[in-house]
Amino acid sequence: MTRRSGDTLDRLYAAAIELIGEHGYSATTVDEIVARAGVAKGTVYYHFKGKADLVSALLEDGLQRLAASFSAEIEGAQGPAEALRALVHAELLYIQRDQAFSKLVMSQMWRVDGDWQQDLRLLREQYVSVFAGVIAEGIESGAFRAGLDAQAAASTVFGMIATAALDWLVFRPEQTLDEVEAALTGMVLGAVGAAG
Template sequence: MSVRGGDKYAAILDAAQHVIARQGYHNAQISRIAAEAGVAAGTVYLYFQNKPDLLVCLFRERLNLLVSEIKEAIGDAVDPREKLRRAIAQHLRSLGTRPELAAVTQIEMRQADTQVQQQISNLMKGWFAVIDQIIAEGQASGLFTREVPAKQIRNLIFGTLDQTVTAWVMSGYKFDILALAEPTYRLIAHGVMQHREGGVGNGDSGSPEADL
């Protein structure tokens, strides 16, 4: 049986997430994670090379989930605006319905050392690629502004989402983050300024706004 396919692999990752979320990154000893997973400490090393590897695998697994959920949410949408709208909503939904995971990704894992951060940073490219694709389509179709570098648009989108989820976690989950999906989309799409009637972004009848 494949090492990564074993149910202990998933059990250890789940345990790591639990422990990190509850006890904090720096208190997440291998021994606690192993105990939580119901295995011996040494067993962890049958599935992961070392502690950093375990953490990177955890992040990869969860990020892959996030990205796949977002891709699925985008589904067959054609309009880049609609794609953006769905991607934003799904990002907030994927983390907003998993407070424990959100705490891990937004707060705790950021305490990892530079080596792990570097690998996490590489993994983020998977999610960036999805955003970049939407931006490229949007600019190609003339729907998105070309006055600003695509990378900076990505910084706007990702930075806003990241900060939103972080604020939610640090607030103690005290507000309804799912309700922020649409306002956040509007902000990103149309900006902070007051929209005149007949203003920005109201495209054809298939426009995102029309769907709401």
């Protein structure tokens, strides 16, 4: 399903992610994308069915990079609290590196229409189920607060981290990753009731 064809596609992906992250999907034109990618307009329609299909492919691509960066992170973590720390670290790092993609995702997350809404739901579930797994494990082991709804808590923790990260990058870029991570980790662990 993943398309490959030299770096033409990569340049289109990169250009589209940046522009859509900055201005949104509808406000980004195919002309702008191809101008930044340095290819001709027809090229988009040679590789994709249209603008929506390009974004769809791009989301699948981002989804894979995300999944890879997450699963690598939890391996070897000592217990749920450590795993959660690791996830905070991974998500912050991912958003910092792939800021444009993250903005794109956040701005489209709660839309109800759109051609690639399906892809976004999948992406979100990937994100959230990893958190849910760790939280469920913590609840079972007594490390986290009993009575927590793992699914709902996972969504909330995901949202905490995402909004904290974007707030940092957009409104307080002078702070370092370490500062943000330290403060955020404390709040996340507190939120799930980890003994501290």
